[in-house]
Amino acid sequence: MNTIKLYFRSMAMLLKSQLQYPASFFMQTLAQLVMEGGEMLAVILIVDRFGRLGQWMPGDLFFFFGMMSVTFYLTEFFGRGVTGNFSSLVRSGQLDTLLLRPRGVLTQVLCSAIDPRRVSCIAVGVAALVIGSGMSKVQWTVLKGLAMAESILLGVLLVLGLFLIEAVFSIHSVKSVELVNALTYGGRSACQYPIDIFPRPLRLIFTVVAPFALTLHVPAAYILGKPLYGWPDWTAFVTPLAGAALFAVMYAVFQRAMRFYRSTGS
Amino acid sequence: MKAYLSVFRMRWRMELQYRGAVVGGIICQVFFGLILVALYRALYQSKPQTMPMESVATYVWLQQAFFRMLLASDADLLDKIRTGAIAYDLCRPLQLYGYYYARILAQKLLGSLLRAAPMLAFASLLPAGWGLHLPASPAGLALALVGLALGLLCVCALENITMGFTMRTLDSRGVQAMLNLMMMTLSGNILPLTLFPDSWQRVITLLPYAQLLDAPIRLYTGQWLPADAPRILMTQLLWTAALVFLGLMLWKRNQQRLVIQGG
Numbered sequence: 001m002n003t004i005k006l007y008f009r010s011m012a013m014l015l016k017s018q019l020q021y022p023a024s025f026f027m028q029t030l031a032q033l034v035m036e037g038g039e040m041l042a043v044i045l046i047v048d049r050f051g052r053l054g055q056w057m058p059g060d061l062f063f064f065f066g067m068m069s070v071t072f073y074l075t076e077f078f079g080r081g082v083t084g085n086f087s088s089l090v091r092s093g094q095l096d097t098l099l100l101r102p103r104g105v106l107t108q109v110l111c112s113a114i115d116p117r118r119v120s121c122i123a124v125g126v127a128a129l130v131i132g133s134g135m136s137k138v139q140w141t142v143l144k145g146l147a148m149a150e151s152i153l154l155g156v157l158l159v160l161g162l163f164l165i166e167a168v169f170s171i172h173s174v175k176s177v178e179l180v181n182a183l184t185y186g187g188r189s190a191c192q193y194p195i196d197i198f199p200r201p202l203r204l205i206f207t208v209v210a211p212f213a214l215t216l217h218v219p220a221a222y223i224l225g226k227p228l229y230g231w232p233d234w235t236a237f238v239t240p241l242a243g244a245a246l247f248a249v250m251y252a253v254f255q256r257a258m259r260f261y262r263s264t265g266s
Numbered sequence: 267m268k269a270y271l272s273v274f275r276m277r278w279r280m281e282l283q284y285r286g287a288v289v290g291g292i293i294c295q296v297f298f299g300l301i302l303v304a305l306y307r308a309l310y311q312s313k314p315q316t317m318p319m320e321s322v323a324t325y326v327w328l329q330q331a332f333f334r335m336l337l338a339s340d341a342d343l344l345d346k347i348r349t350g351a352i353a354y355d356l357c358r359p360l361q362l363y364g365y366y367y368a369r370i371l372a373q374k375l376l377g378s379l380l381r382a383a384p385m386l387a388f389a390s391l392l393p394a395g396w397g398l399h400l401p402a403s404p405a406g407l408a409l410a411l412v413g414l415a416l417g418l419l420c421v422c423a424l425e426n427i428t429m430g431f432t433m434r435t436l437d438s439r440g441v442q443a444m445l446n447l448m449m450m451t452l453s454g455n456i457l458p459l460t461l462f463p464d465s466w467q468r469v470i471t472l473l474p475y476a477q478l479l480d481a482p483i484r485l486y487t488g489q490w491l492p493a494d495a496p497r498i499l500m501t502q503l504l505w506t507a508a509l510v511f512l513g514l515m516l517w518k519r520n521q522q523r524l525v526i527q528g529g
Contacts, residue, residue: 031443038447042457049461050309178290182297190301197308202301 003107010111011078018116025117033120036069040124043192054197059135060224061193062128067148067220068192068212069125071155073118075163079156080113082106083163083184087170096263105258106251136224144223147236151219158215158243162187164250168257183210191216196228215243269360270368277372281380288380296385299330303396306461317460320399321487325458327389327398328483334378335418335478336449343369344442347432356521363517366429370422402488409495413482416502421478423509430516433524454480460489474505 018025043065047058056064076083086109089095098108138144166180183205191212195203207213213228221228222236306322343366346352355362389398401407428445450456452475459470459480470476481498484490490498 027441028443031441031447034444035447038451038456041451045457045462046309048463049315050313052312053309054312178294182294186294186297186301189298190305193305193308198301198304202304 003103006103007107007111011114014114015116018114029117029120032117033124036073036121036124039069039192040065040128043128053193055226056194056197057136059132059137060226061132063132063136063138063224064194064217064220065192066125066128066130066132067151067155067216068188069128070122071125071152071216072159072188073121073125074152075156075159076115077118077122078114079110079160079163080115081109081111082160082167084113084115086163086167090170090261091264093264095261099261106254133223138223138225147219147222150237151216151240154240154243155212155215156243157247158211159184161243161247161250162210164247164254168250168253171257171261187212194221194228211239211242211246214239216240270364273360273365273368274372277369278376281373281376292381292384295330295333295381296388299326299385299389302326302330307395315461317489319395321489322458322460323396324399324487325454325460325483327386328486329453329455329458329479331382331385331389332378332414332479333455334381335374335421336453336455337446343429344432347429352433356524362521363426363514367422367426367513370425370429371418374418374422399487401486403492405492406485406488409492409499410482410486413477413485413495413498413502414479416499416506417478417482420474420502420506420509423506423513424474426513427509427516430513430520433520449475452476453478454483460484472501474509477502477505 043061046053047061052058053061089098089109095105098105101108133140162180162184165183169180187206187210190198190202191206195206195213195217198206203213218228218231218239219236222233227233227236303323303326306326307319310319310322346355355365358365386398391397401410428442431441452459452470452473454460454476459467459476462470471480481490481502485492485495485498
């Protein structure tokens with residue numbers, strides 16, 4: 001409990017410090033808005049030219065896009081310490097200081113950074129969700145609301161877990177960790193579209209290795225009333241657990257990797 | 267001239283130092299290419315377009331391969347401006363504009379050549395409709411190469427202008443992000459320009475952003491015939507000349523009213 005209180009205290013502090021330079025903060029938030037708006041523009045233009053994608057109508061596509069951006073940027077907002085630049089903590093030796101304090105390393109890393117600029121990306125995602133559910137005429141029920149909340153929450157854990165892979169990589173070798181970007185940013189780019197349009201190998205990667213399909217797409221398809229692969233409704237509440245599972249596994253791996261941590265010195 | 271050449275050579279050698287990082291980057295970029303081609307293939311299955319799928323796949327791979335030319339990547343220079351270390355560059359007996367032009371050119375050229383060669387080799391091994399296709403004609407290929415070279419000169423001039431603007435504002439991250447986005451969108455990296463609404467294309471293809479990759483790729487895939495080439499190459503030349511001129515003016519003014527940061 002204490003840890004959670006600590007996390008929110010440091011979040012409040014970091015937020016305050018970031019708002020010290022309002023003009024710069026505003027410009028950067030605006031830049032983020034334009035950037036995510038650009039991503040959404042691509043979806044709009046695709047819809048304009050192609051009309052639909054397999055069984056998915058324009059509204060469905062906006063909905064999938066919204067699920068992904070809300071999830072991904074919530075993670076970047078609150079988990080900046082992990083999603084930002086963990087490898088630079090290792091390279092510069094700053095990680096050593098974290099080892100001296102009486103708290104877990106991961107807690108401290110999470111407490112060390114926040115990225116409130118992402119609020120504009122989240123706003124774009126929310127707008128896409130609203131537009132999408134409107135266009136697809138989604139009949140909202142309490143259950144569907146719960147499914148969405150669960151999906152986004154566990155999706156955040158999934159993305160955090162994927163960035164932990166990068167962290168583990170950088171602990172073991174200080175060299176290039178760009179490879180993991182294929183799973184994190186590649187996953188974001190691919191899985192803002194429904195999984196069933198992709199060929200089998202890609203589907204496998206984003207179902208088994210980086211289970212965006214299980215965590216985000218199964219519930220989203222249930223909400224849209226077009227169950228993925230015709231799976232029964234209850235799966236929409238079970239499959240997102242894959243995100244939590246991945247996070248749990250990566251958490252354990254991270255703890256193990258920390259035992260092998262050797263400072264780079266200097 | 268000799269001085270600028272050696273700046274170019276030095277930068278070139280520096281880029282060669284980080285070969286390890288390049289491999290991870292290439293694999294990641296290839297993966298992105300595969301995702302995009304898969305997406306467009308799925309879209310084409312729902313509703314085929316006049317432009318054949320092979321051309322879209324080729325477009326995607328060429329964009330991914332020369333991705334490095336798009337990114338404004340001289341973080342070094344941005345740091346120099348922020349910390350005030352740019353004062354040292356001002357002491358050099360060189361014209362600042364040419365000095366940075368050579369740096370940026372070397373970085374973009376080598377950065378992308380190192381990546382493009384293995385990526386294009388891989389992409390040409392993929393099955394038809396997935397990978398890189400042969401150019402429409404030998405003349406098309408030759409003109410595409412000329413177009414790429416001109417486009418590169420044009421984009422370096424463009425980046426030099428944004429660098430010049432960076433000198434005027436301290437925290438350039440907002441502006442930089444915005445310019446990067448314009449670059450990515452309007453050069454066809456996020457979505458091929460050929461898939462933009464037709465009425466938009468008429469305007470977008472005339473902008474400097476489209477000169478770097480979009481124009482040469484269209485020459486390569488044969489969407490623009492060699493007969494169109496004079497018009498395209500002229501557009502590129504005009505933009506390059508205009509942007510270099512603007513950049514020179516901007517840097518000159520910057521030096522006249524210079525405030526160095528830091529201490």
